[in-house]
Amino acid sequence: MPYIPHTDEDIREMLNVIGVGSIDDLFADIQPEMRPQSFNLPKGMSECEVDSYFHSLAAKNKQDLISFLGAGYYDHYIPKAVDALSSRGEFLTSYTPYQPEVSQGTLQSIFEYQTAISRLFEMDCCNASVFDAGNALFEAGMMAARHTKHDTWVVDEAINPLWRKMLDTYSAELDITIVTVPHKDGISDKEALKAAINDDCAAVMVQNPNFFGAIDDFTELFEHAKAHKALGVLSVYPVMQSILKTPGEMGADIAIAEGQSLGLPLSFGGAYLGIITCTKALIRQIPGRIIGQTQDIDGKIGYVLTLQAREQHIRRAKATSNICSNQGLCALRSIIHMALLGPEGLRRTAENGMITARYAVEKLTAISGVKLLNDAPYGNEFALVLPKDAHEIASQMAENGIIPGFPVGQYYQNMDNILLVACTEKTTESHVDELASILGGLL
Amino acid sequence: MKNRSIGTLFDKSVKGRTAVLPTQPSQSAKDMLPKGLLRQNAPRLPEVSELDVVRHFTNNSHKNFSIDGNLYPLGSCTMKYNPKVNESIAALPGFSSTHPLIPQLKGGEAYTQGSLQAVYEVEEVLCEINGMKAFTMQPMSGANGEFTGVMLIAAYHRDKGNKKTKIIVPDAAHGTNPASAMMAGYEVINLPSKDGMVDPEALEAALTDDVAALMMTCPNTLGIFENHLPSIVEKLRKIDALLYYDGANLNAIMGKMRVGDVGFDVVHLNLHKTMATPHGGGGPGSGAVGVSEKLVPYLPVARVVKNEDGSFALSYDFPKSIGYIAPFLGNFSVYLKAFAYIKRLGKEGIPRAAEFAVLNANYLRKSMESFLTVPFDRICMHEFVSSPPEGIRALDIAKALLENGIHAPTIYFPLIVNECLMFEPTETENKDTLDELIELMHEFVEKGKKDPEYLTKMPLTTPVRRLDETMAARNMILTQQEKVK
CATH class of the missing domain: 3.90.1150.10 (Aspartate Aminotransferase, domain 1)
Structure with a gap:
């Protein structure tokens, strides 16, 4: 029985303690008419057969392009130490760090991730990750909508079209208006973006380099947004961010990124890493987990999940987001990657x-x-x-x-x-x- | 043994130290771009050697409990063994190096047949396990799957011209349920439980014509199978409300009941629980969503389809689709592991996992009921809730377990049980390990009754002791500040 350690003797003893005659008796609540109408699965494979099956599937992808x-x-x-360290069972097979005394490995690593990303972007704070860039862009828009109490997102058409499609899907049932400003031959039209910002605008969203690779400076655009009490949201490419003018320098309120370029394999679309950072003023609007530094009762430095009153397990329907699991291991990979490259x-x-x-x-x-x-x-x-x-x-x-x-x-x-x-x-x-x-x- | 990892990566940073440095570029950025587009200061990332990095993370990993190292009976989280073979499969270069845009090129599908086939087949097998018509692998976590499911419900009602504004969520449900419903624009109606189950009378009263759906977890978070299920389905059908299955607890029933057969319209799975993919200290997960016939037209695009010649392709030809939940096909590297696990278990292994999960949970429950209060005296499914005797706090029991090398159960959830301890042992734990847990729990309760301080000072020897969460929230140190030199 793969992955099940029980001997016949164990089973007998356990059923005796429970006071039932068979394992089937434990499922008496599921009435006969509720049992599966079909269960047409192939029979189980040995580990060797499974391994060989997936090798043959992988071989059907062309690899020498x-x-x-x-x-x-x-x-x-991706430096080899990223795989070696992130695949350690202590990181890989732990849960969300609800018990901080025995989760300092994860908690400190994510605190270091938050620090590294904040410094790379020159933003005040960063959460413990969301799913991907498209999801981060949506969450940034929601942060802006809550903060400004405005309902319009002015979106540059030169933002990655896949992420813009996700914005459409995620906001479809909400009172959000998306105004898309066309690019000009692959260059973001900053004058048109400015003109589109009115007093209903919650956020103006741009990307640097944009989808077409063009590099720009959005400082003035974000100043203009501020004058209309709208927020400036900037999507960046983390590797290029090591040299480009930072979101902080441009005065962005929220900066997001697809973190795949920081140590994650392409893997046919996932798992990736949604990076989301913001100014201090917006910290209570940020979705998901945040790690904070504190002390234990002996005065020793330690780390915990903090500001949890924003989250779904406390606030339920009034939470800033429904996010629970994030991309923790991907964030861990990215901090290892950043540390190895420096x-x-x-x-x-x-x-x-x-x-x-x-x-x-x-x-x-x-x-x-x-x-x-x-x-x-x-x-x-x-x-x-x-x-x-x-x-x-x-x-x-x-x-x-x-x-x-x-x-x-x-x-x-x-x-x-x-x-x-x-x-x-x-x-x-x-x-x-x-x-x-x-x-x-x-x- | 003293763990010598002290301080953060940034504390260990020394200017000029490097690890895996790429080739020196022949030109610098300032020769290639206008100065005004460049950052003024280099990012202050750690400057450390490769050994520094390896030692830092290796030592820090020792400060984690994990399934690989510890019994982890965290209720509702299904912390079963994560087989190693699945990891090596997901890391095969044929899978891990494929760019997701290749199949979007004209004729590009031919170069990614292996990955497309994997997606198609895992959807197919999840359909059969759950009795659903179709699956999408796009959702990137359980909560993301819930959101997807509720969006599908909204699309269905709009398409039919139904005016629906509310979603009913039982009080024992995970917090993500109401939060997901709200993100999809619904008003959330909280439904009180009775005898640990959905109360049919309360449901009847809440079921007005504007109810879009009921979100159910079955077995629910109390570990109890919802006995009123058939009548609930009937009540919902009368007003064209849909039934949503939160798959967090699927491990209890897989192979024993298929949610599609009993009338659920939409289900999200937590493959990182039920199908043994590792949780990674908080993700990535995979929240695959299955639907009945009537919701198929609304599934996210792109979808993987099988051509007549047996090859696989992406299709966007679903005009009623809700759109894009993920940029591509979701957390591929995660559900590949789940697929390998399902292949390994097969027809006999899937129901057997449920059987032994339920056996282990009932053995624990029965063995601990003499010293814990188990509020529902009946056979449980894969997990159960309990409370320590009066005067002992769930939190203190949890911390005493940590001191003894066992992860705590889920505590203070569901909210409707006082000082709740929620145990889920999973099927992969052996009887000896469970006996150790039982013995320790008994000892803590006895000692706690005589000397409450024995528990309140726990843990003693973990990498850190109890942490001041109020201080963390007040000081808000969310990044490491730089020392002024």
Whole structure:
């Protein structure tokens, strides 16, 4: 019996203590007419068979593709110590730290995560994580709506379209109006964003670098929002944040991020990490767990879940959010990752990707008919205009073992020829040469 | 043995120390971007060596209780053994290195057939276990699954033109139930229990035409099977209200009853409980949601479909879909582990897990009822609630257990039981371990009766002792402040 340790003798003794004749008697409450009408599962497998089944499934995914896909999710190198430490059973198989005396490993790690992220973003505080960036963006909007008592979100169309779709879904049954401000050739239209902020506005939401890779400064926009008692919400890319002007420097009230780039594998879409940070003034609006430092009765420093009066297990229907489980182990991985790279390593990661991206721009725009979508400053990702449909090109190139980037036409109208190309420190010049050579051949 | 990990990563930081440093870039950011777009100061992250990091986290891990190290009878959390084989499966490069946008490329599905097949098959097997028509793997936790379920309910009623504004939640329910209902725009009606179960008369009174759904946990958080279930289903059907199943306690009944067969319309599972994926100190979980026929059109997109040639694809062709709960297909790396667990257990193993979970819970209950108050004197399911004798606090019992290397049960929940101790041993614990717990509990109760201070000073030798939570809330030290040098 896999994972069940009972011997026949154990079972007999236990049934005797309970005072029933058989295990079946324990299920007498489930009447015969409530029993399963079918239970057509395959019979159990040995561990060896299970292992082999999943090896064969994994082998059906093509693994040797050279990929320039990013669009919010990046293939960065993950130091081996991240896996080794985060897979320790003491971290992996513990529950939410309800009993702090025996959960200091988790609690201190998350406190360190909160500290590192707050410093990276130059924001006052950070929670213990939410599910992903889209979820973080929604929670940021709800924080703003509660704080300002306004009901409109002004959203830049150059925010990741998947996260904007999540905003639509999550707010569908609430009294929230979403005003989406179109981008201009992949550049956030700051004047139009400003113009859209009126006195009903709870938050203006922008992203840096934006979905198309363009890097911007939103300081003035956030000042303008403040004048209308609206909050400034900024979504950032944590690796690039090691060099870019910070949300704190720009005066953002809430900064969120997809934390996948900090030590999480791509894993077909999850598990990822929703990062959410804010100013001190908003701390009581933040959703989910927060770790705080305190002392034990002997005066020794320790950590606990704090400000719990915001949460569902205390406030039930009046909680700031329904979130209970978050992405704790992903947050742990990210603090280990940040500690291994340090400020210097994170900066080098960003710069190495940027250098390769510049090499790629040079090579690719040398192909006749290929140009950059705009002249905005960019980091490790940029948008190209191709002379042909980018879906078709990407599809043909994939057949040649190379994914040239993401065709954004899937999410934006009139952009069928636009290809979003990302480089990381794992991308080599020879990858770029191969990309340029195959693309040149197809155009 | 003294744990030598003192201080935080930031305390250990020394300027210039490095661990896994990437190649020195040939150009710096300031050569590539306008100065005004750059941050003024480097982020003050820890500067430590690789050994510093490894030793710091290894030593800190020793300050955690975990299933791998300790009995963890935390009620409603199903802290069963998390098999190691599942971890190595989720880490296979074929799964872990796949970019989620690949199947969205034209023809890109061909490169991710393994992952798409895994999603399709795990949905299929969850449908069969629960008697549901379809599943979505998008929800990223139990609460996220609840929210998804309630959004599906809202979409159904809107589509039918029903005017529904309320959701009924029993008082014993998890706090996430009312919070999720509220996030989906509903007014929450609290339903008092009677004899540890939904009170049919109170339900009758609360069931007005504007009720959209009833959210039930069965067995409920008291560990009791809801005997009035068939009549509840009938009452709801009369006003076209839907029945929601909170799967937190599925471990008690899987293979013994399928929620779809008995009339539930929507169910969320906590795969990180029932299907043995690790909880990771607070996540990531997986809150897969199953639905009956009438809710299928509203499921989130994208969905994985099977083509006629047997290959798998993403489909967005569901015009009534509520949209996107996750950016892609949810916490794939988590439910892959759950799928491996289900494969291992199979047809015989799934109901057997429920059987032994219930056996263990009843053995504990029966063995402890002579010294604890067990408010409902009947066979329990996979967990049960109890109270210590008058004068002894649940909190103090919990702390005494920690001192003895056993994790505490859930305490003070559900709120309707005085000084509640809620035990859920799970099926993976052996009788000897349960006997140790019983013996310790007996000892604490006897000692606590004679000398209350014996318990109130516990724990003594844990990495820290009782912590001042009021101080934490007052001082609000949520990040480490930098020392002024």
